[in-house]
Amino acid sequence: MLIETKNLTKRFGGLAAVNNVDFSIEKGRINAIIGPNGAGKSTFFNLISGFHRPTSGTVLFKGIDITKLPANEIAGLGISRTFQTTSLFDQSTVLDNVIVGHRLRTKSNLVDAILRTKRLKREEAACRDKAMEVLDIVGLTESADRMVSNISQEEKKRTAIALALATEPEIIFLDEPAAGINPDETEGLTELIKKLNQSGLTVCLIEHKMHMIMNLADHIMVLNYGEKIAEGTPKEIRGNEAVIKAYLGGSASA
Amino acid sequence: MRILTKRNGIIALIIFAFSFPYIAQNDYYLHMLTLSFIWAIAVYGINLLSGYTGYLSLAHAGFFAIGAYSLGLLTVKAEMNFWLALICACLITCAIGFLIGLIALRTKEHFFAIYTLCVGYIIYLVIDKWEGLTEGVRGLIGIPAPGNIGPITFDTAASQYYLVLIFLLAVILIMYRIIRSLTGRTYMAIRNSEDLAQTIGISTMKNKLTAFVLSTFFAGLAGALYASFIRFIGPDIGSTAIMFDLLMYLLVGGIGTLSGPLVGTLLLVILSQNLQFLQEYRMLIFGPLLTVIIIFYPRGIAGAFYDWQRKRKDNELSGVRGELHIKAEEG
Numbered sequence: 001m002l003i004e005t006k007n008l009t010k011r012f013g014g015l016a017a018v019n020n021v022d023f024s025i026e027k028g029r030i031n032a033i034i035g036p037n038g039a040g041k042s043t044f045f046n047l048i049s050g051f052h053r054p055t056s057g058t059v060l061f062k063g064i065d066i067t068k069l070p071a072n073e074i075a076g077l078g079i080s081r082t083f084q085t086t087s088l089f090d091q092s093t094v095l096d097n098v099i100v101g102h103r104l105r106t107k108s109n110l111v112d113a114i115l116r117t118k119r120l121k122r123e124e125a126a127c128r129d130k131a132m133e134v135l136d137i138v139g140l141t142e143s144a145d146r147m148v149s150n151i152s153q154e155e156k157k158r159t160a161i162a163l164a165l166a167t168e169p170e171i172i173f174l175d176e177p178a179a180g181i182n183p184d185e186t187e188g189l190t191e192l193i194k195k196l197n198q199s200g201l202t203v204c205l206i207e208h209k210m211h212m213i214m215n216l217a218d219h220i221m222v223l224n225y226g227e228k229i230a231e232g233t234p235k236e237i238r239g240n241e242a243v244i245k246a247y248l249g250g251s252a253s254a
Numbered sequence: 255m256r257i258l259t260k261r262n263g264i265i266a267l268i269i270f271a272f273s274f275p276y277i278a279q280n281d282y283y284l285h286m287l288t289l290s291f292i293w294a295i296a297v298y299g300i301n302l303l304s305g306y307t308g309y310l311s312l313a314h315a316g317f318f319a320i321g322a323y324s325l326g327l328l329t330v331k332a333e334m335n336f337w338l339a340l341i342c343a344c345l346i347t348c349a350i351g352f353l354i355g356l357i358a359l360r361t362k363e364h365f366f367a368i369y370t371l372c373v374g375y376i377i378y379l380v381i382d383k384w385e386g387l388t389e390g391v392r393g394l395i396g397i398p399a400p401g402n403i404g405p406i407t408f409d410t411a412a413s414q415y416y417l418v419l420i421f422l423l424a425v426i427l428i429m430y431r432i433i434r435s436l437t438g439r440t441y442m443a444i445r446n447s448e449d450l451a452q453t454i455g456i457s458t459m460k461n462k463l464t465a466f467v468l469s470t471f472f473a474g475l476a477g478a479l480y481a482s483f484i485r486f487i488g489p490d491i492g493s494t495a496i497m498f499d500l501l502m503y504l505l506v507g508g509i510g511t512l513s514g515p516l517v518g519t520l521l522l523v524i525l526s527q528n529l530q531f532l533q534e535y536r537m538l539i540f541g542p543l544l545t546v547i548i549i550f551y552p553r554g555i556a557g558a559f560y561d562w563q564r565k566r567k568d569n570e571l572s573g574v575r576g577e578l579h580i581k582a583e584e585g
Contacts, residue, residue: 049453075455087447100439104455110464113435114428120435127436147568167454 001060002027002171002202003048003079008057010043010226017043019226020057025171025219030197031204032213034237035223036246041206042084044223045173049081050074076104080169084176084206086160090149094140094159097148098131101166105130127166134165137199138192154185158192165196172196174205178212190216214238222246271419275412284411290523291415291422292480297503297515298425299472305510306433307465308445309362312497313354313370316377317470319492321347321477323381326394326487336401340478347474348467355466359459362448374497382489393488397481418479422516425472430512441465445510502540506547508554517556 003025010018018040025031033041046052048059050071058067066074088097106127112120135141138158143151148159157177164172177193178186190212197203207213213220214234222230222237224246230237237243278284296318304310324343328334334342354373361369381388388394400408400417408414432438440461443451448458481487490496499522507518522540529536551558 051449051452070457071449071452072455072457075453081453083450083453087450089442089446092442096439100436100443100456101454103436103440103443106436108436110432110437110468113432113437116431116435124436147564163450163454 001025002062003204004060005044005048006058006060008044008047008059009055010040010047010052011055016226018047018054018223021223021226021228023221023228023231025202025204027170027202028197028200029202029218030193030216031202032217032220033204033206033223034208034210034213034220039223040226041223042175043226045081045175045206048074049079049173072104075167075169078168078170079173080164080167080171081173082157082160082164082175082177084179086156088148088156088159088163090147093145093147094135094151094155094162095128095131095144097159098135098162098166099127101134101163102127102130102168104167130166130168131162134162137165137196138162154181154189157181157189161192161196169201171202171204174203174207176206176208178207178209186212268423272416275415281411284415286523286527287520288411288415288418288483289480290519291418292476292483293500293503293523294516294519295422295425295479296473296476297500297507297519298429299469299476300500300504301509301511301515302429302432302441302472303465303469305504305514306438306445307441307462308448309359309462309466310367311358311370311466311469312367312494312501313358313374313377314469314473315494315497315500316374316492317347317351317473318477318480318496318500319377319381319487319489320350321474322481322487322491323388323394323477324474325478325481326397327387329398329482330394330396336398336482337403340400340475340482343478344471344474347477348471351467351470351474352463355463355470359462359466371494371497374492375494378489378492378494381492388489391489393486394481395486397485397487399485400482414483418483421475421479425475426512426516433512437461502544504554505544506554508551508556508558508560510553511556511560514554514556518554521555 001024005021005023008018008021008023009016021044033044035041043052047054050066050069050073054067058065060066061077061079066077106123108117108120108123111117132141132144135144138161140155140158140162143155148156151159161172161174161177174193178189181189186209193203193205193216217234220232220234220237221228222240222243229242229246230240232240274287275284296314299317300311300314321343324346325339328339328342329336358366358369358373382390384390399414402408406413408417433442440451440456443454443456444458444461451458477491480491503518503522504515505518506522507516508514526536526540529539532539547554553561
C-alpha cells in the first residue's frame, strides 16, 4: 500500500468533517473520492497532505507514519497535490510559475544567490529543464512564455498539475481538476490523467463529474457526512444502494 | 546594434551617479542625494520583505533606529572603530530582527502589519525613554564620520556621497541577484500563496525568517550610515512618521520591483525638498498623489513601466504570430 489511513477523524468543534475513515491507495492505480458537497472530501485531502492535523487516527505513507509531519516535508516525501481553486501567480509566465515547483529538490540558499555560485547556476538550469519537461507532459510547451492572466481556465488547471509534477511526486492528489471547464476540455484532462498514470504515477482525485470518474477510476471511495459509505470499483459503486440514496436522497427506488 | 539597451542605460546611470559630485558644484544637492540613497537602502530592505515575500512590515523605521543607535553608542560611548561599529550595528539589528521575526511571522497579512507597527512603536519608546543608554530626547551628539581606509578619508561631502553610493549599489546588486535566483522565486511563491508554497515543499517559516532578517539588515545598515552621515540622532528617526515616509517611497516607486525603491525615494525626497515652502501643506500634494498611484498603478511608477514594456512585447509577439499565420495560410 502506498498510502493508508486508519480511523482518520477530523472534528471542527462539534462537526465531524471526516469520521473514522479507513482508506488505502494501491501503487499505480487511479483512485477517486466522491460524495455530495460538504461530505469531507477536501478535508480528507488536507489531512493527508498535512494542512490539517487529524483529531485522531493515522496516515501512513509506505508504512511510515506521516500524520504529524508538516505539509512541506510531506511534499518532500513525494506526495503532491493541487487545489480546488488554482492559486497561480497571475503576474508571471506559465514557465516562471512552474520553475519553483522543483525548488524542494535543490539545495542552494541565500548565500548561493548573493555570490551566484556554480551550484545555483546548475540547480537553476535543472529547475528550468524540469519545468519544460513537465510542461511538455501536460501539453503546455507552446504556452510557456505566456502570462498566466492570459491563459484559459483549462490551461490554468494544466499549469497547476505541471507545478505539482515538478516536485517529482510518487502520488498526486487532484482536488476537482475538471471543475469549471467544458466537456471537450474535460475529455482532454481525462486523457492527461490516464497518461500520467500510465507513466507510473499513482493518482487520487476528487471529482463531481460522474461520467469522468466512472471512465477513469480503478477504485472509488464514497464519503457522506464525513463517513465512508461505500468503496469499490466503478461498477460496484454504480449499483450501491447507499450511494444512490446519498446522492438522490430518500429511498433507493427514486 | 541597439544603443538604448537596458544594460547601457544602467551603465550610463552609474557613470552619471559617479560624476555627479563634479557636475553639482553645490554641496546641498550632494547632501540631499546622499540622504536619499541612505533612505533608499532602508526601502530596499522593506521591499525584500513586503514586496517580494508578501509581509508588510511597519517596524522597519525601528530597525533603522536600532542600526543608527547601535553605531552611535558603539562609536561615541564605547569609542569603537567606525568600521567595526558598522559591522556590529548590522549584526545587532539582525539579532533583534531574528527574535522579533520569530514571533511576528506567526501572524499574517494585516495582523502582521499591525503587530509590526506596535513593535516599531515600542522600539521608538524604548529609545525615547531609556535615557541612561540613549540620552532620550536629547539625542546622541558627536557621532564620528566614517574612519579612514588607508589613504581614503571621508571628511568631505563628495567622499561621503561615494561611500553611500557604493553601499547602495552593493545593496541593489544583492537584491538583483536574490530576486532572480531560486531563493527569490521561493520568496515570491510564498507571497503568491503560502499554502501552495508549502504544497510544493517549501519551508515557509525558514524562508520568511531569512527574508525578514535580511530586510532588517538593510534597514540597520541604512540607519548606521545615517548616524555617521548626519552625526546626530534623536529618537524621532524610529518614529511611525519615518516609517510611513519610507512606505510612501516604496509605494510610489513600486512595491515588488527592483528599481522602485530608488525611483520612489529620489522622486519624493527631491519633491519634498522643493516643496519646503509649503511646510506641512505638502501633504496636500502627497496624499492625493499616493491615492492616485495606489488606485491606478498598484505596483508604482516602476511597475507601471514594466507593465507597459510587457504589453509592448506581447503586442510585438502576437503581431509576429499573426504574420506567420497569414503567411501559412497564403502558402
